[in-house]
Amino acid sequence: QSALTQPASVSGSPGQSITISCAGTSSDVGSYNRVSWYQHHPGKAPKLMIYEGSKRPSGVSNRFSGSKSGNTASLTISGLQAEDEADYYCCSYAGSSTWVFGGGTKLTVL
Amino acid sequence: QVQLVQSGAEVKKPGASVKVSCKASGYTFTSYGITWVRQAPGQGLEWMGWISTYNGNTNYAQKLQGRVTMTTDTSTTTAYMELRSLRSDDTAVYYCARIHDFLSGYPLDYWGQGTLVTVSS
Numbered sequence: 752q753s754a755l756t757q758p759a760s761v762s763g764s765p766g767q768s769i770t771i772s773c774a775g776t777s778s779d780v781g782s783y784n785r786v787s788w789y790q791h792h793p794g795k796a797p798k799l800m801i802y803e804g805s806k807r808p809s810g811v812s813n814r815f816s817g818s819k820s821g822n823t824a825s826l827t828i829s830g831l832q833a834e835d836e837a838d839y840y841c842c843s844y845a846g847s848s849t850w851v852f853g854g855g856t857k858l859t860v861l
Numbered sequence: 862q863v864q865l866v867q868s869g870a871e872v873k874k875p876g877a878s879v880k881v882s883c884k885a886s887g888y889t890f891t892s893y894g895i896t897w898v899r900q901a902p903g904q905g906l907e908w909m910g911w912i913s914t915y916n917g918n919t920n921y922a923q924k925l926q927g928r929v930t931m932t933t934d935t936s937t938t939t940a941y942m943e944l945r946s947l948r949s950d951d952t953a954v955y956y957c958a959r960i961h962d963f964l965s966g967y968p969l970d971y972w973g974q975g976t977l978v979t980v981s982s
Contacts, residue, residue: 754905783965783966784965785965785966785967786966787966787968787969789906789969796973796974797898797906797958797969797972798972799968799969799970802961802964802966803964803965803966803968838905840905840906842906842908842968842969843966844966844967847920848911848920849908849911849920849922850896850911850967850969851908852905852906852907853905854905855905855906
């Protein structure tokens, strides 16, 4: 199972919006609503931000949204804030009790 | 509240084994699977494998087949991950995470705090 493809880094100024892409295949990202997104601050546990492609867990800001087109999923963060600076990972269930992560994207808030 | 509390940091020599524990609380242990994920220094998250807390079924990442074993003890609501024949590139922070089995795509909704395993001679 190959890793999902994410850009290594993205950046934006406070208040702006950014989008992180996550490219996979028809067996993972493109298959139903299998994508989740995680925020990871160094030294802390990853945090679930989006599941089923576009749903937010309770307590996650509505500035975070997810979408999908074909075999590519996207995470959009609007109204960037300093505390959004972190690494972001997409993850997809790939069937047969197997998961695959993206390589991660470092978000810098300028 | 749901909590996953992992065992402490380990330092091991090449060729040795390590066993990391993950104590779950705040929910019905056997209703949700557990997965293990690791992050080597400067690298991304890597999925290692899955275990059903209901019946003990497992599935491991191909690159770790033969070296990793995941188990659970339902009496103590604890999951374990054992990695054998350790190499320097196994140096990483190891996380356990709960799988939300009732949602599409089985997201990892709660995570342990991580356990640093250092492999060094």
